[in-house]
């Protein structure tokens with residue numbers, strides 16, 4: 523039996539922690555002692571996309587600093603009302619790629635399931651901030667048609683659970699889903715795209731470790747960390763260690779965000795910090811041009827310049843691939859290359 527760094531049972535349940543998130547703008551300003559002049563704009567922008575910050579994540583931010591790189595990711599700002607050409611509500615063409623309710627099958631061999639619309643944190647740059655989850659609602663009926671889709675497409679060797687955040691579902695539901703998918707011989711890997719272990723590390727409890735590593739499917743978890751300061755939590759480091767020891771391959775994807783991680787030092791520290799906790803940097807995404815997120819944009823030229831500095835600073839295996847979503851392309855598209863359109 524492997525020694526797990528911390529036992530989840532001695533901690534408050536992740537559901538309670540999730541329900542106890544800060545959703546009120548006034549409360550946020552009070553807890554972090556933020557300048558009052560930002561309050562009216564925050565209140566108004568939070569009507570475009572509600573505020574949601576788990577308290578454990580909030581505790582990794584510095585008080586009184588509106589430019590804290592963690593706070594920037596979740597703080598509603600005046601700039602969210604800005605419109606800019608090229609920005610839209612569905613920048614990656616997800617609605618076109620939906621084959622069956624809740625299934626996105628854009629890339630060969632991989633089907634992505636929208637497992638739920640719920641998230642534990644609301645990231646202001648999220649390309650799903652306008653996503654009509656009602657249409658992709660994975661109620662129990664939809665699971666059936668989703669499973670049938672995967673069963674009938676024998677080219678699918680990997681199923682990706684995404685959302686929203688798939689780990690906001692109960693372990694009981696996820697266990698059943700993993701068991702159902704494991705019945706299809708062509709499916710070999712189960713990948714979870716999640717930010718929940720980062721913002722609420724208590725989510726990585728024994729139940730999760732059991733279903734994730736208990737089936738025939740090879741488990742992969744793609745985490746979402748944008749800044750090394752997000753790793754400043756002993757509970758999080760324990761959770762990553764438990765995942766690693768139980769046999770889950772851990773990868774990370776980040777989004778390149780203005781005033782969050784757009785200096786080479788930020789990216790170097792992030793890669794170093796991730797690898798220290800057994801997480802391999804996987805992708806660094808250019809921002810998806812979603813309405814409300816113009817203030818996060820790092821343009822392609824700036825991104826390429828930054829990336830060259832990063833290549834000069836780190837061993838190759840610590841450099842994530844710089845990519846963007848090009849609607850219609852057969853894979854994530856390396857920045858700088860011409861997006862090939864699948865014929």
Ligand SMILES: *Cc1c(COP(=O)(O)O)cnc(C)c1O
Pocket residue numbers: 626627628629632633634682853854
């Ligand atoms: C990003 C994405 C994937 C996974 O792509 P990888 O390059 O395998 O990480 C699969 N399906 C959809 C719809 C995606 O957006």
Ligand code: SF4
Pocket residue numbers: 640641642643644645648649650685686687717746
């Ligand atoms: S889907 Fe991911 S990026 Fe978007 S709000 Fe949820 S946790 Fe944040």
